[in-house]
Amino acid sequence: MPRTDDSAAYAGNWRAVLAFDAVLGVVTSLAGLVIALAVSAVVGILVVAVGAAYTALVGARARRWARLRREAGL
Secondary structure: OOOOOOHHHHOOOHHHHHHHHHHHHHHHHHHHHHHHHHOOHHHHHHHHHHHHHHHHHHHHHHHHHHHHHHHOOO
């Protein structure tokens, strides 16, 4: 079952977790661009939008994790 809490914010590799998530969102957006150019503009734009939204959510999670770490004195 996937983890739904913020316990990874307290891990030593929290920045690596966020970096991997951000790369995942950017790669999804790039894949959407390729799909838009090669196959279907509509499907490609939807995939780009999903990747961009995911990347934005990673940014929000980064701010939340930084706040949690600061409050915990880490």
